Amino acid sequence: MIKTPKLVMIPGPTPVTRSIQDQMGRETVAFGDPFFVQDYKDVLADLKELWKCSGEVFVVAGSGTLAMEMAIANITKRGDSVLICSNGYFGDRFIDMCQRKGLEVDVLSAKWGTSVTAEEVEKKLSEKKYDVVTVTHVETSTGAAAPIDAIGKVVKAHGALYVVDGVAASAGAEEYMDPMGIDVLLSCTQKAFGVAPGLAILWASKEAVEKRRSLGTIPESYADFEKWLPVMHDPSKYWGTPAINLVWALKESIRIIKEEGIEERYNRHLRQAALVDAALEAMGFRVAAEKPFRAPTLSVYLYPEGANVNDAEFRTVLAEEGAQTAGCLADFAGKGFRMGHMGNVDKHILVSAVAAVERAAMRCGIDIEPGKGLGVLQKGLAEEH
Amino acid sequence: MIKTPKLVMIPGPTPVTRSIQDQMGRETVAFGDPFFVQDYKDVLADLKELWKCSGEVFVVAGSGTLAMEMAIANITKRGDSVLICSNGYFGDRFIDMCQRKGLEVDVLSAKWGTSVTAEEVEKKLSEKKYDVVTVTHVETSTGAAAPIDAIGKVVKAHGALYVVDGVAASAGAEEYMDPMGIDVLLSCTQKAFGVAPGLAILWASKEAVEKRRSLGTIPESYADFEKWLPVMHDPSKYWGTPAINLVWALKESIRIIKEEGIEERYNRHLRQAALVDAALEAMGFRVAAEKPFRAPTLSVYLYPEGANVNDAEFRTVLAEEGAQTAGCLADFAGKGFRMGHMGNVDKHILVSAVAAVERAAMRCGIDIEPGKGLGVLQKGLAEEH
Amino acid sequence: MIKTPKLVMIPGPTPVTRSIQDQMGRETVAFGDPFFVQDYKDVLADLKELWKCSGEVFVVAGSGTLAMEMAIANITKRGDSVLICSNGYFGDRFIDMCQRKGLEVDVLSAKWGTSVTAEEVEKKLSEKKYDVVTVTHVETSTGAAAPIDAIGKVVKAHGALYVVDGVAASAGAEEYMDPMGIDVLLSCTQKAFGVAPGLAILWASKEAVEKRRSLGTIPESYADFEKWLPVMHDPSKYWGTPAINLVWALKESIRIIKEEGIEERYNRHLRQAALVDAALEAMGFRVAAEKPFRAPTLSVYLYPEGANVNDAEFRTVLAEEGAQTAGCLADFAGKGFRMGHMGNVDKHILVSAVAAVERAAMRCGIDIEPGKGLGVLQKGLAEEH
Amino acid sequence: MIKTPKLVMIPGPTPVTRSIQDQMGRETVAFGDPFFVQDYKDVLADLKELWKCSGEVFVVAGSGTLAMEMAIANITKRGDSVLICSNGYFGDRFIDMCQRKGLEVDVLSAKWGTSVTAEEVEKKLSEKKYDVVTVTHVETSTGAAAPIDAIGKVVKAHGALYVVDGVAASAGAEEYMDPMGIDVLLSCTQKAFGVAPGLAILWASKEAVEKRRSLGTIPESYADFEKWLPVMHDPSKYWGTPAINLVWALKESIRIIKEEGIEERYNRHLRQAALVDAALEAMGFRVAAEKPFRAPTLSVYLYPEGANVNDAEFRTVLAEEGAQTAGCLADFAGKGFRMGHMGNVDKHILVSAVAAVERAAMRCGIDIEPGKGLGVLQKGLAEEH
Structure with a gap:
């Protein structure tokens, strides 16, 4: 490829x-x-x-x-x-x-x-x-x-x-x-x-x-x-x-x-954060931030419970699949990755990033139904126009 | 958005x-x-x-x-x-x-x-x-x-x-x-x-x-x-x-x-054509070219049988969703669209294009399970590295 | 340098x-x-x-x-x-x-x-x-x-x-x-x-x-x-x-x-052609085209009479000094060079090109008073504003 | 123009x-x-x-x-x-x-x-x-x-x-x-x-x-x-x-x-500073820095003695002619301009800048022989290759 x-x-x-x-x-x-x-x-x-x-x-x-x-x-x-x-x-x-x-x-x-x-x-x-x-x-x-x-x-x-x-x-x-x-x-x-x-x-x-x-x-x-x-x-x-x-x-x-429009921009960030979070949750990842405190600009995604993921390997594979993310710090170190979903990110970027996470998960042996997380994202994005 | x-x-x-x-x-x-x-x-x-x-x-x-x-x-x-x-x-x-x-x-x-x-x-x-x-x-x-x-x-x-x-x-x-x-x-x-x-x-x-x-x-x-x-x-x-x-x-x-490598390039085109075709078939689209004759570089996708699709509207919505495609000609006019999947197209482009088709299908009332076609594509792409 | x-x-x-x-x-x-x-x-x-x-x-x-x-x-x-x-x-x-x-x-x-x-x-x-x-x-x-x-x-x-x-x-x-x-x-x-x-x-x-x-x-x-x-x-x-x-x-x-303005553009070409021609004439070059027929867009400049110039060497030196010009054809071959002074050429380009010709002339042993041709050009350009 | x-x-x-x-x-x-x-x-x-x-x-x-x-x-x-x-x-x-x-x-x-x-x-x-x-x-x-x-x-x-x-x-x-x-x-x-x-x-x-x-x-x-x-x-x-x-x-x-080569770069700066200074002196400008202290990277040029130059007007005209320079400070304020001749400046830039100064001088009524300063510069540049 x-x-x-x-x-x-x-x-x-x-x-x-x-x-x-x-x-x-x-x-x-x-x-x-x-x-x-x-x-x-x-x-x-x-x-x-x-x-x-x-x-x-x-x-x-x-x-x-x-x-x-x-x-x-x-x-x-x-x-x-x-x-x-x-x-x-x-x-x-x-x-x-x-x-x-x-x-x-x-x-x-x-x-x-x-x-x-x-x-x-x-x-x-x-x-x-x-x-x-x-x-x-x-x-x-x-x-x-x-x-x-x-x-x-x-x-x-x-x-x-x-x-x-x-x-x-x-x-x-x-x-x-x-x-x-x-x-x-x-x-x-x-x-x-x-x-x-x-x-x-x-x-x-x-x-x-x-x-x-x-x-x-x-x-x-x-x-x-x-x-x-x-x-x-x-x-x-x-x-x-x-x-x-x-x-x-x-x-x-x-x-x-x-x-x-700056207000729409704030609203869009809220909507897209909810979508990306939901997509990754559908793949089994957990959002580190608790519900009322979830940021509209970035998320910490913790690896699925029970999945035996090698953090460094996962993020390397994820970068190969086309999404550079950051490692977690302190309490979360080794347990997940940090991903932004802010700024001038359009539908292609959001879909591509989530798809890269999905492929990395498949390649790293996380038990995942291909397309499931993307389906959640897509449903939301189809309503955005 | x-x-x-x-x-x-x-x-x-x-x-x-x-x-x-x-x-x-x-x-x-x-x-x-x-x-x-x-x-x-x-x-x-x-x-x-x-x-x-x-x-x-x-x-x-x-x-x-x-x-x-x-x-x-x-x-x-x-x-x-x-x-x-x-x-x-x-x-x-x-x-x-x-x-x-x-x-x-x-x-x-x-x-x-x-x-x-x-x-x-x-x-x-x-x-x-x-x-x-x-x-x-x-x-x-x-x-x-x-x-x-x-x-x-x-x-x-x-x-x-x-x-x-x-x-x-x-x-x-x-x-x-x-x-x-x-x-x-x-x-x-x-x-x-x-x-x-x-x-x-x-x-x-x-x-x-x-x-x-x-x-x-x-x-x-x-x-x-x-x-x-x-x-x-x-x-x-x-x-x-x-x-x-x-x-x-x-x-x-x-x-x-x-x-x-030009030989790998030819092979990649064969593999990615098969994947994109399969992804769109999973959404209900039909590939116009018959099996032994399917091109590695582009496909004509006919709308799902029974789906009452307005061709011009579909392609306009598809362009809005981020994929410019071409209308069909002569025998196929009005029945589908032509889409290239050739050249320097990477995983992000392939995923984004298929996702755009999926969203356009959703928006145009085609009965589709979100993420299904993408799942087919993703499975194939995850094996490509 | x-x-x-x-x-x-x-x-x-x-x-x-x-x-x-x-x-x-x-x-x-x-x-x-x-x-x-x-x-x-x-x-x-x-x-x-x-x-x-x-x-x-x-x-x-x-x-x-x-x-x-x-x-x-x-x-x-x-x-x-x-x-x-x-x-x-x-x-x-x-x-x-x-x-x-x-x-x-x-x-x-x-x-x-x-x-x-x-x-x-x-x-x-x-x-x-x-x-x-x-x-x-x-x-x-x-x-x-x-x-x-x-x-x-x-x-x-x-x-x-x-x-x-x-x-x-x-x-x-x-x-x-x-x-x-x-x-x-x-x-x-x-x-x-x-x-x-x-x-x-x-x-x-x-x-x-x-x-x-x-x-x-x-x-x-x-x-x-x-x-x-x-x-x-x-x-x-x-x-x-x-x-x-x-x-x-x-x-x-x-x-x-x-x-x-297209009419001013035509006029500007006339003025700048006259200036560049005059500048090169002041250095001893001769304009091949006769007076009523001189083009506003390009000139053939013939080497000064008596100067023993090696055509290929001159144009190589001129290119080194920063102006790529073309060799002459047929009747004029070997006797001079062809230079455009057309399009979106501003004062810097005109001055730089003429200065490059001057330096090439010096380097190739043409008897020249440094700055003389440029002075002619400059006088004209100073009136253009 | x-x-x-x-x-x-x-x-x-x-x-x-x-x-x-x-x-x-x-x-x-x-x-x-x-x-x-x-x-x-x-x-x-x-x-x-x-x-x-x-x-x-x-x-x-x-x-x-x-x-x-x-x-x-x-x-x-x-x-x-x-x-x-x-x-x-x-x-x-x-x-x-x-x-x-x-x-x-x-x-x-x-x-x-x-x-x-x-x-x-x-x-x-x-x-x-x-x-x-x-x-x-x-x-x-x-x-x-x-x-x-x-x-x-x-x-x-x-x-x-x-x-x-x-x-x-x-x-x-x-x-x-x-x-x-x-x-x-x-x-x-x-x-x-x-x-x-x-x-x-x-x-x-x-x-x-x-x-x-x-x-x-x-x-x-x-x-x-x-x-x-x-x-x-x-x-x-x-x-x-x-x-x-x-x-x-x-x-x-x-x-x-x-x-x-960094040593040649230092030497080039010395040579080109000397050339630009000499060119402007030939036009009647004075270099503010005294001889043993002249910098290889920039100069303050004071207006020719006796020339009744409006500083702001001169620098505006100079900018129009294609060279943005800076006004002088404190003791020199109003008496001249500051001009860099450092970095990745090639012959075209040096010639164009000096030519712009010359044209500005002409336009502002400074008594100048067109091409004289440029001739000094050109003589030096022709030796640089």
Whole structure:
């Protein structure tokens, strides 16, 4: 058989469509070129409008990891207390970041596969005064989504600043700045935006920007909102050279988002996640995330009970069959795989990915009825038009 | 749902892989540029070797239709008699072409969905002396393949020149010049080669070239072997400007063919044709071509008996679901659709195309068990690695 | 020094801009895809309008050489008499093409570097009745342009059909069908259109189409207007598969032409030809074409008198310096080089090409004042904005 | 005239060649894809070898500004004393960065257009113990290059850590880690590497890495060497998602560097800088940097004395003529423009850029002899082959 291209079904990067690739491949221009300056402006304005943000937005060369640090660095000073709501590996990444900066850290952890709830946060905030609360919207290690809207209401009621890590969620799972009371939403390009990696994206509320201002000089330079604000207000200004081609790619991604409609995009992600989950369950896989917490953007699929699956072999075979997925972490390590179903994924990609899982299962001796899982998916997709 | 890209599943053009697209998109150079001249030479040498041709090969800007005319124009003169073995619409296209050139034409026609056989040709050649016999290797209107090897033996035994139309076959169905006694094999780029349309390809035996020489001046210029031979022997020479980017694209296609191995490529086409046919039969569709004559490169699928399908609507829905197919012709018009499964089609493409047919069937009210046809396909594909 | 890319300064192909390359590199679609059908329609409609043609237009996979044959094949029958006005090698190519088809051929030849004039044609047509007169608009072997408008008036007055070979002219030198009385204008994509090679383009007057109709069946198939007319009227119809990506590339070329304005485009070619000619004259080169006949699209530059230049070496050095040019033919062979300055050539390309000639001249021992020729060019270009 | 594309002649980004663009435009893969992991490894290994670095190298999503902060953050702790050798605006950028981190800062400034010398540094280091000395290799605001080798010897003799900012120099001006005693060399992709912006590049000596280790936990996360080291040793490990397409683009840039030979590349930059400077001087412009300090990668060109040039107008006209340049800063603001001549610039680019300056000068009323400056450039370029 001719070699089957590997679909990028890890939880990011996700499949990058040709029109976005083409923006990446354009001739680079001067960062002060008036046409590029306008493109950058458009990107920033669209991000503010689509995420209902009356504050500020930042698009900076870097990764989601940088975005996490930027979120913390701009709204805290040594000694501030932070409540980290962690649903897994990526939630925990805030701990070290905050401790390094001399913050007092408490962690509210959920069982893997579930999420911290608004009630639990309420309890914590009633017991102690926190300056900042962080939540990971979609936890990439478990496929669990946090109820960010409900938690936001609690955080706001207690007067803390509210940081949401949207890395594995933004542009695929509903996030609105002002309506949800988010103070800093941090994200990046290579997940549900469907762009190549290389840009950090942050939205900041007026309160967050005000907090930054009140801090005076901070030790960080590159991460400093105040250094970037003049550029974000007028991209012809200079602080660090923007990653020009990635900004163009992001612009094309936003065009696609607007064409689809961002609310429909959120709904589509919910529907397609339910379909892919159901398809894999029909094959005997188990979705690691518990029902009310299942993310619309990615899932952890645990191998069928009783099936004696060699994890590394399975994922290698699955990659051969044309779907690159990621191994599980910590509690789930060796027991399943992580698969994204977010961004600009169309019916062909969803069918091809599920079919690849099915063939890998057959090849690895999992007892499966060929076509059964696909039938479940197909039934749902046939209703989508 | 986000828009599903339309896979080009008509019987040509077929899906063009990115590496071939990239050759199309290169900066054009001078046709005398030494690097291009070498590329062109390599293409010609590879085509001769892979098709086991001790004669000549021609790669000329034009379409398969031009290639058909070139085949005839170079080996016939007014008054020559031609036996046209026709299995359908494309076989019949030789009739007018030959009559225009003042040839005496007899037609040996097969029932649609079958092929003229070696025995029938033997009978005809025993009854009358023919200068030329033409056969369409794969008949695009029916999905039937002719037994070109067996017919070749008969034609050679009777001393006629043997023309094979390989348009919907070459690079997907077994064709060897010297071993099969073919005198002119004509083809083009956009079918099993998986290249964009725009090049005519012809292989000619020494006898065919000798026949051309014996004709002296012929009325045609652009189609004249003698005009092109100096160029094919030394592509730095000029007769008409070569379609440079298409030659590069063809070179990349040949690289892919060599990487796969041409014999394995022929075998793969047989296996995948059987799988796609079986998958659609499991959904209730019928393959128009009869069993011994089913082509490895494309099929005509007739709607399930009893299903009250509106042909135009079905194909429109199918295109929406992501597979562009072609309507049927003549006897089969309105009763089904034509679908290619040739060229550089990988597992994702095959699964996506069959899944699109399944969804279209569901949407058009055909009684189908979702996943059943895909299960048949998947079982076969899981064994391919 | 880092390798200098070779500008394609032969008289076609010419430099292909990135936006046209990108059309070549697109994913190929079905030729019946409604979006492609519309693109093809737009191309045909624009070609008719821009060339002021109330008749028909044909865009067919093939080269300019095919276009020449198509022009003849559709408006002549055995025994017709043709007057071929030839200004050089490419004009002469009509002779064999016509003789093969059994036409009675007279040739009116101009001295190399000049053109047949309207007066000479008038004289010929007064002496004998001709069915068809052919003229080569820009003769690629000499850089001479024919006065096609004046000759057209004469031809029309005598009731003959008027064929203009626009291969090295169309889209760079003024050509209007109805106003100039042209019956068949033939061309291709890789010259002043600035597209990769692979398409033949023909415009035909109503009279030409009527003549074709009157001929009944003709021996040629692929070249037959009647076969293509239904497709040109409705590109969803099939005769031969169109070279899809080349049609898109041509569409982008036409967009560029319309953006510039076709009359300004013709004027620009006149101005830039004069500038490049003057620049090379300032270096001591001589323009082979005599003053009133100099083409706006390409020039033959003869080496400075007295300079002992090795032709092959000079052009190799010139290619190293970044300009690929063509050797001269027949009378001019060895005495100079042929250079295009047509199509989508901007100031950078013109300056770079002339600078490359200058450096090659220096390296080959031609006595030259560095910057002198460039100064002439620059003075002119500085006035262009 | 057809629109002239704007060459990116600012001091970065620089012209990105098509082969590098094509790497940017590739389909993004998983960051753990074995082929990408190997590509990333190759990039890192090549950077170490070409820069003669026995320590470590870091390639991280971000800009040169991030690289500056990383350099400081990893080798200093509050209270350390730093000597900043500043030749202009970009040298000064270290001041704020260092002060924010609680460092004790002294600045050794050169007159604009010159550089701090080894002797001056020696004097400073003799007077006071410094933990770190920073030098800007090429100062982008003035076009002056610092004698980094000589300064390195002094710094090493005094036992300080030596930071070199190579942003506008690396891959265009000679830099070797071990031989020059550099402890941290920081750079980015969009200058002499000729890649799009988006990656920070740092080389660190063993001493620098050891210093980082001795600091224990530092407040910064994303900038922390210790977080990245495991990834740089094994790119299949995760800390932040790499900017995959930019890594590929950098790999292609390094391939080009190796093809040219890095020493020849440094020499070429010296030669072409001298040529472009001489060409502009022949037009009456003055090079702002004084003779022994002129950078091989970019120049500040001051308007001819006496010429009454409107700076903004001149640069707008220059952009129209096809060369995008940058305005001057601080002392030079309004008096000239900054132009890069680094990276993958070939003869066509150099000639086109200088010609554009000449035409802009003509159009803006500067008294100039057309072709004179170009003649100077051409004479030099003709000797380059």
